[in-house]
Amino acid sequence: MSIEKILAISGKPGLYALKLQTRTGFVAESLIDGKKITVGLRSNVSLLSExxxxxxxxxxxxxxxxxxxxxxxxxxxxxxxxxxxxxxxxxxxxxxxxxxxxxxxxxxxxxxxxxxxxxxxxxxxxxxxxxxxxxxxxxxxxxxxxxxx
Missing domain, CATH: 1.10.10.1650 (Arc Repressor Mutant, subunit A)
Incomplete structure (x- = not known):
């Protein structure tokens, strides 16, 4: 995995790996503890590659x-x-x-x-x-x- 799919989500600690895009947002997995979360389209998200x-x-x-x-x-x-x-x-x-x-x-x-x-x-x-x-x-x-x- 490269940093192309690594995310920083405002208000959430750590970094997340983009796992799946959905109709209403996407699913990301925490690099800290491996827990998956769903993130809505209104969240402030930054790709590290950008x-x-x-x-x-x-x-x-x-x-x-x-x-x-x-x-x-x-x-x-x-x-x-x-x-x-x-x-x-x-x-x-x-x-x-x-x-x-x-x-x-x-x-x-x-x-x-x-x-x-x-x-x-x-x-x-x-x-x-x-x-x-x-x-x-x-x-x-x-x-x-x-x-x-």
Missing amino acids: ISVYTYGGEVRLSEVFTAIAEKEDDGAAISHKEDNATLVAYFREVMPEFDEDRVYTSDIKKILNWYNMLQAKGLVSKALLKADEPTEAPVEEEAPKTEE
Whole structure:
């Protein structure tokens, strides 16, 4: 499983794996305890694959941030999200030196590190897995215009 089907549900702790879509919402399974819940369409849900982190040069996908953490930690766990704010910011600066400190809050860093450690404990995040999940854009070959003779 890749992070393509991993969800963060507002108001619910932890992360969830998307299991089944229904007419009125979907069924998700908690990565913490394995319990299945039904989620309505009105719930605020985010796919991890759609989340980005602000940098001074634009935005970086969360999967790229996870890859940078996995490379730094050699596929091991990151520091705890419960460390003090200065330690968290310094650690995140090592991982993502260009992150926009005005738009990325300490609460965001805590959430990212907590998510990474949750996924890493389940074996869903590693340097090799995340690089394989990233979409590759093949160069588009343009045909030369045909001329009538």
